[in-house]
Amino acid sequence: MKFADARGFGQIGADRVNHSDTMSKLSRRSFLAGSAALLAAPAVHARDAPDFDMIVVGAGVAGIAAARRALAAKARVALFEASSRVGGRCITDMSLGVPFDLGAHWMRHPSSNPLVKAAPAAGVEVYPAPRGQTVRIGLRDARASELENFLTALVGAQRAIDLAGRKADVAAGSALPPNLGAWRPTVEFVLGPYFCGKPLDQVSARDLAAAGRRDLADFCRQGYGALLAKLAAGTSPQLSTPVTLIDRDRHGVDVRTGKHRLRTRTVIVTVSTNVLAAGKIEYKPGLSRRVRGACNDLALGSYDHIGLMMPGNPLDLQPDDLVFEQASGARTGALLGRVSGTDLHMLEVAGEFGRSLTGQGEAAMLDFAREWLGSLFGSGVKDSIARSQVTRWNQNPWVGGAMSVAGPGHAEARAALMEPMGHRVWFAGEAVHRTKWGTVDGAWESGERAALAALDAMGMLEKPKTERSSHRERTRHHRRRHHRRRRR
Numbered sequence: 001m002k003f004a005d006a007r008g009f010g011q012i013g014a015d016r017v018n019h020s021d022t023m024s025k026l027s028r029r030s031f032l033a034g035s036a037a038l039l040a041a042p043a044v045h046a047r048d049a050p051d052f053d054m055i056v057v058g059a060g061v062a063g064i065a066a067a068r069r070a071l072a073a074k075a076r077v078a079l080f081e082a083s084s085r086v087g088g089r090c091i092t093d094m095s096l097g098v099p100f101d102l103g104a105h106w107m108r109h110p111s112s113n114p115l116v117k118a119a120p121a122a123g124v125e126v127y128p129a130p131r132g133q134t135v136r137i138g139l140r141d142a143r144a145s146e147l148e149n150f151l152t153a154l155v156g157a158q159r160a161i162d163l164a165g166r167k168a169d170v171a172a173g174s175a176l177p178p179n180l181g182a183w184r185p186t187v188e189f190v191l192g193p194y195f196c197g198k199p200l201d202q203v204s205a206r207d208l209a210a211a212g213r214r215d216l217a218d219f220c221r222q223g224y225g226a227l228l229a230k231l232a233a234g235t236s237p238q239l240s241t242p243v244t245l246i247d248r249d250r251h252g253v254d255v256r257t258g259k260h261r262l263r264t265r266t267v268i269v270t271v272s273t274n275v276l277a278a279g280k281i282e283y284k285p286g287l288s289r290r291v292r293g294a295c296n297d298l299a300l301g302s303y304d305h306i307g308l309m310m311p312g313n314p315l316d317l318q319p320d321d322l323v324f325e326q327a328s329g330a331r332t333g334a335l336l337g338r339v340s341g342t343d344l345h346m347l348e349v350a351g352e353f354g355r356s357l358t359g360q361g362e363a364a365m366l367d368f369a370r371e372w373l374g375s376l377f378g379s380g381v382k383d384s385i386a387r388s389q390v391t392r393w394n395q396n397p398w399v400g401g402a403m404s405v406a407g408p409g410h411a412e413a414r415a416a417l418m419e420p421m422g423h424r425v426w427f428a429g430e431a432v433h434r435t436k437w438g439t440v441d442g443a444w445e446s447g448e449r450a451a452l453a454a455l456d457a458m459g460m461l462e463k464p465k466t467e468r469s470s471h472r473e474r475t476r477h478h479r480r481r482h483h484r485r486r487r488r
Contacts, residue, residue, distance in 0.1 A: 051264060052262065054264060055078045055079075055267050057243045059237040061440050062430070062450070063447060064444075066448065069452060077235075080241045084239050087225045089272075095389055102391050105219070106217045107217055107224060113440075115444060124220055124221070128216075157176050157177060161175045165206040165210070169409050169411050172208050173199065198351060205408070207437070210434055210437075242258070244282060248425055253266065269426070270427075272300060275400055299401070300405070302355035306333075306349065306366065307344060310343055310384045314384040320340065322337075334347075347373075358390075358395070369385075426450040433446045
C-alpha cells in the first residue's frame with residue numbers, strides 16, 4: 001500500500017454518556033510521560049473543567065501533525081491509536097534487515113513537503129528519486145521508439161482526463177482517447193491502480209485532475225515511516241487504545257476508549273474513510289448524512305507491496321529503478337528495484353486485481369511475483385528470491401485499504417469532511433485535502449489545518465504582534481470616542 005505517488009509516473013441533542021460513580025481518569029502527567037497508568041477520580045459533571053483541550057483520534061500522519069501543532073500552542077493534548085504502533089499508512093519495517101516502507105514510500109512535492117524539510121533535523125537522509133523508468137516488452141527493454149510511443153500515449157491520456165475533469169465530473173476511464181493502441185492496458189494501470197488504487201472507470205476525472213502532476217519526489221534512505229516515527233516523538237501516543245465513542249454537547253466532548261472516559265474541549269478524528277464508514281466509532285449526535293455519504297464516495301483503493309530480497313542484483317537494475325511492462329490486461333504490476341541501493345525489490349499490485357490477489361493470501365502473492373518476474377527477466381530469476389514480506393492493507397482492521405479515491409460524480413465529497421461537527425469535532429487525513437489527497441504531505445497539512453481550526457475555536461491561537469497592536473489601537477480609539485460622548 002502507499003499513499004498515491006505516481007502522477008506523471010516515474011517518480012496518494014442526543015443522550016449524553018452517563019459517567020459512573022467511579023471512573024478512570026487519565027492524569028496528564030502520566031499521559032505525557034507515555035504511561036498508561038490511570039488514576040481513580042470521582043465522576044465529573046459535563047460542565048466541569050475538561051481533562052484535555054484536544055483529543056486526537058489516530059496516530060497516523062494527520063494525527064501526529066495535529067498533536068504536534070496543538071502541543072506547540074501549549075494545549076493539553078491526548079493522542080489515541082487503535083493499533084500497536086504509530087504511523088498509520090506510513091510505516092517502516094526492518095524484518096527483512098533493511099528499511100521496508102510498508103505503506104507510503106514516495107515523498108511527493110519535495111520543495112514544499114514539510115516532512116522533507118524536517119528530515120535533516122531528525123537525522124535521516126533524503127535524496128531525489130530518479131526520474132524516468134524502465135519499460136519491459138517481454139524479456140527485453142523497450143526500444144527508444146517504443147518508449148516514446150508509450151510516453152506519448154500516457155501524456156495524451158493525462159491531458160484528456162484533465163480536460164474532461166474541468167468540464168464535468170465523469171469517470172476518468174470514459175475520457176481516455178481511442179488511439180492508445182497496444183499501450184492502453186499499461187496506461188490504464190499507471191493512471192488508475194498504480195496512481196490511486198482503483199481502475200479508471202471507478203475514479204472521478206475531476207478528482208484525478210485536481211491531484212495535478214506528481215513527477216518530482218524524494219526518497220528517505222531510512223524509510224518514510226522511520227522519519228514520521230521520529231517526528232512523533234513527544235506526542236506520547238497511547239497505543240492499542242481504540243476510541244469507541246465521541247459524544248459532544250454544547251460545552252465539550254466526552255470520549256470513551258476501553259480504558260478511559262475523558263472530557264475534552266475538542267476532538268480531531270484522523271481515521272480512514274473506510275474506518276469511518278464501518279462505524280467502529282459511535283458518534284452522539286450521529287454523523288450527518290453528508291459525512292456518511294462522503295465516506296462511501298471516498299472509499300479506499302487497493303495498493304500493496306510484495307517485498308523481495310534478491311541479493312546480487314539478478315535483474316541488473318539501477319538503484320531505485322522503476323519498471324513497468326507492456327501489459328496485456330489488468331493482471332500486472334510495477335517494480336521498484338534495489339530500493340535505496342539495497343537488495344530489496346518492491347513489486348506493487350493494485351486495483352481490483354491487487355485486491356483479489358491479496359485476498360488470496362501471501363502464498364498467492366508470492367506466486368504472482370515469481371510469475372511476473374519470470375515473464376520479464378527470465379525463469380531463472382525465480383530462484384533469486386532469498387526472503388520476502390507482503391502487505392495486505394485491505395485486511396488491516398484499523399485502515400481497510402490504501403488511499404481515498406472519489407468515485408465519478410463525487411469529487412466534492414472531500415468538502416464534506418472539511419466541515420467541523422458542532423465546532424467541536426474536526427476530521428483530518430489524506431482524504432481531507434482537495435489537491436494532495438493520497439499523499440503523506442497532504443495528510444500532514446490536513447492535520448495541521450484541523451488543529452489550527454480547533455485551537456482558534458478555543459481562542460488558543462496567539463495573534464501576530466501587528467494584529468494585536470491594531471486591536472489594542474482600535475480599542476483605545478473606541479474608548480476615547482466613548483469618553484468624549486459622555487463628556488458632551
